[in-house]
Amino acid sequence: MKRIAALILLASLAANAYAFEPFVISDIRIDGLSRIAAGTVYNYLPLNKGDRLTNAEAARAIRALYQTKFFSDVELDRDGNILVIKVVERPSIAKLNIRGNHDIKTDDLKKGLKQTGIAEGETFDRLAIDGVQQELIRQYYNRGKYNVSVEPHVTRLDRNRVSIDIEIREGKAAKIREINILGNHAYTDKQIRDDFESGTPNLMSWYSKNDQYSREKLSGDLEKLQSYYMNRGYADFGVDSTQVTVSPDKRNMYIDASVKEGDIYKVTDVKLLGDLILPETAMRQLVFVKDGDIFNRGAIENSSKAIKAVLSNIGYAYAKVTPIPKLDKDKHTVDLTMYVEPGQRVYVRRVIFSGNTKTEDNVLRREMRQLEGSMYSQAAIDRSKIRLQRLGYFKKVDIDKKLVPGSQDQVDVTVKVEEQAAGSMQFGIGYSQYAGIILNASLSQNNLFGSGDSFSVSGSRSTYQTSFGANYYNPYLTDNGIGIGYSANYSKTDYGNTDYANYSTSAKGFSTYLGIPITETDGVRVGLGISSNKVNLIPGFSPLELIDYQNQLGNKTIHSWTGTLGWNHDTRNGYWAPTRGGLLQAQADVTLPGSTVQYWKLTAEANHYWPIGKGFVLYLDGQVGYGKTYGKNGISDDQFAVLKAATEAQRGAGYVMPDMRQDFPFFANFSSGGVRDVRGFQDNTLGPRVCIDGSSPDVRGNCLGGYWAQPIGGSFKVLGTAELYLPLPFLKDINTARVSLFTDVGNVYRDYQSFDASTLRASAGISLHWQAPIGPLIISLAVPFRSQPSDGHYEERIQFTFGSQF
Known part of the structure; x- marks a missing residue:
């Protein structure tokens, strides 16, 4: 249906485009605007005064205006040598109401809808209604609610506006009845699933909700499964396939994951390359993997974090540490290289406070352990945040850094607080x-x-x-x-x-x-x-x-x-x-x-x-x-x-x-x-x-x-x-x-x-x-x-x- 509608639309555009003889445009007039400024239309229009309007240029102009999605109809006409553009504006979305949602917050649903072009203040496209339903249903499917129904209602308002009311009936979430791990031999299902968020119903499911399917939870569980093996030496472990099956009544779910365990690997060499900044002996103390150790991805990641933390405390705020394991599948060994890229040493130009409408800047500044003009230190930033939190004046404290435009060695530190009644x-x-x-x-x-x-x-x-x-x-x-x-x-x-x-x-x-x-x-x-x-x-x-x-x-x-x-x-x-x-x-x-x-x-x-x-x-x-x-x-x-x-x-x-x-x-x-x-x-x-x-x-x-x-x-x-x-x-x-x-x-x-x-x-x-x-x-x-x-x-x-x- 959509392809047929597109063909009809193109035929209409062609008909409108070829309705006149070519001429030189002496002026451009736009009829039918009420909400959209004429300047906005001129910005999108690929025509100007003095241009020669041909059939091809007319078709291109109509196509450009339709692509803005501001208009439901566009026609070109001629008044002498004046080009007349007649448009019919699409209505704007004045209100967007969502009712019946309990499992997903309204703000989260609206974020998903905004990606489809449905948001208050946006131009309304009736063809997007189908996309609205699909987007909301997708969000609920990701949470295991396959019986959800979504019914949008569009109400016309004055001044070419519409109100969209979306009624949701969530239904009950499908329960996970079985989780089958196939291909595991070294560890039992109970061992590898002990830390899973997903699980089959038990006495505590009413509290933990572990038996409710969620795509995000399953993805996280598979990552935990991979970490479980790779932290115990299985460097070439992999999840070959994952299959999620829903029962015909959409009330039960069955999850099958096929894995390949591989073999246990040992680390035979650990190299530190790149610009280490500090002496190699000092840096090696931050590496928690040694020659002869069983491969452990968690220890490697912690080593990377430790090196970055030390470098960030002496000014290298954007340091990178990339672990590069080289596997020898015949000998079941790993050569590990930790490649260090410290970047430039960074200094703090300014410390900026925001959100403190009542509290004076100096009250926050005196708690800061990161000083302006000094070398950046993540330890000082972390300590500053703790001191601010312990004042009791703020619900929330966030500290962020941003490179100064045009500079590679200066950052501004922004302290954003949310005040509470003190x-x-x-x-x-x-x-x-x-x-x-x-x-x-x-x-x-x-x-x-x-x-x-x-x-x-x-x-x-x-x-x-x-x-x-x-x-x-x-x-x-x-x-x-x-x-x-x-x-x-x-x-x-x-x-x-x-x-x-x-x-x-x-x-x-x-x-x-x-x-x-x-x-x-x-x-x-x-x-x-x-x-x-x-x-x-x-x-x-x-x-x-x-x-x-x-x-x-x-x-x-x-x-x-x-x-x-x-x-x-x-x-x-x-x-x-x-x-x-x-x-x-x-x-x-x-x-x-x-x-x-x-x-x-x-x-x-x-x-x-x-x-x-x-x-x-x-x-x-x-x-x-x-x-x-x-x-x-x-x-x-x-x-x-x-x-x-x-x-x-x-x-x-x-x-x-x-x-x-x-x-x-x-x-x-x-x-x-x-x-x-x-x-x-x-x-x-x-x-x-x-x-x-x-x-x-x-x-x-x-x-x-x-x-x-x-x-x-x-x-x-x-x-x-x-x-x-x-x-x-x-x-x-x-x-x-x-x-x-x-x-x-x-x-x-x-x-x-x-x-x-x-x-x-x-x-x-x-x-x-x-x-x-x-x-x-x-x-x-x-x-x-x-x-x-x-x-x-x-x-x-x-x-x-x-x-x-x-």
Whole structure:
């Protein structure tokens, strides 16, 4: 049909072309234009004023205008010596709507249609409708959906425009019923298909979609098959043929791949040729294939990458390394040549930033480790990207290079960022099982006026705490990255409204600190703070142990000068959801001489993220905390003797009050348990527990009178976590949400000498972390599998918290 239509069209063109005698064109007039400019037509017209118009030239002109696809009809006419061109414009596509697609995104479908000439703003050609159907069906066939139907509808609009509505019924994807590898002898089907994305239906197919056919997946699997053999010495391995068969009902698929294994080859010689730049001995250390090794394509490719990486770090940004294996099929050996072409050494002319509509250029520039005017370094580029990602201001950071026009040794580096909200104003309600209902209000900005400074003020009210705070931090007080911060806070806390020991505090404080970078990954924090904390105990409700300690301290209000010294080593590659790297940190907080209680606390943490393939990320974390008093605290020895006698007389025979003046203060104790600690146990309920009357609880945690013992924490804490983050298809953006399987182990002890590994608590479960609009949401389902009978009151399987907390 298309050929017949073309013949009819050519006959029509010939008829129009030969409708007049030759003449010299004095002028050209175009009739029928409404949307297309006359200048556009003149650009395509192979005729000008003064040309002699013959039948052949007329035919050529008509053909040129038809080929623009702007017109559905073209006629040539004559008005004296004026050439009159009469055209009928094709309509333009005003709207392109696609409905019913679920498996393929609309943007992806439109990209395919654009290649056929169907896109909003383009000229509409009715003959292209068939191509539309074929293109969309092709995209679905590539995904194994052979029952798809595509129905385009064209609606005429005013001003010579059309609207195209495409209705898609995707149908169900064909299932892979069999995958047959033919010709394999050295390895079983299970071995070589272990890493395939395509597979036959199994219990996890609902999640992995491995049984849904995709041409791209099959192509990738065949590449993995080839790599599997070639990484194990089969240098002449090949896939001879691949056949995909669809059942008559288009619901089942059968895949057959015929392979030729060949023989195992050994490497007998490795040569390095070309311009090596560096000494050959240094370059050979980057080659992971040695004489006598079994041929390994993966090792060869990694060698090429390693050499290019080293060269790119010293300015050779466009270095090429070409491995050339020469096979001896009789001896089953390979002579390997690595040919190095470094190209020219490249320098960076400019570093250009784009996409930062709020953030000032200098905020990005100070994180850059690739400097203008310096030699190009891929390591510096990679480090710059990580530093920018860790700021938390950007959803996405891309860094690209481009040769300066007319130059072979200069590039411009473009840093393209996609900003995300770095501040918020919140008035909301949250809830946690520990704090109950939380009313909060906050104003925070982590990128204040685009300067990179952070500032926040906040206030919250819950069933047990009221707090207010203000914080400011300038990360670049000096050009070399020394930052300064200030913090002020006030809080009133009534632990009697929780499962913790029954007492209340009223605290206020102010601190300032410096952040000092040591290396790219190491920094030191030095701080000084002053605080006042009034501790209120209630006889008859608060444990006697705490009351006795406060009496020996001789003061209900605790005044402290606190010095802080911390160190951290941070190699994480992200701010909210890292996938590699880790954090090592240690901090010492010391209340200085002159404080009501002199003590120090040391905390340390080590964690790391490992990507382990297919989107899985393993996370391990270990924490330890220890505190101890120093110097002389509390009342004098004479005052203590009087207090001891009076207290023992009041409590009755048999009570002996211990000297607690050097004990670690209970209000500074570490605590353990909860949704951010050892999950599966209520917040802060693990560790030492005491009875109100001073007696010891029984094995089930009960005291005389039937009430529960009260947790008080301790001066020594250990915590360990192993977490596996899962690649869930419905959570594409890990910066928004993550799901993990976890195991927590930990506890808190009265002091270091009380540590007993057999009393460590442990739990396992699944957790969701979501950056919800209302604030961070954490939901955990945890089952304790290592506990004590006394924990029965405090176990908690489902734990959650949401809303901003300060």
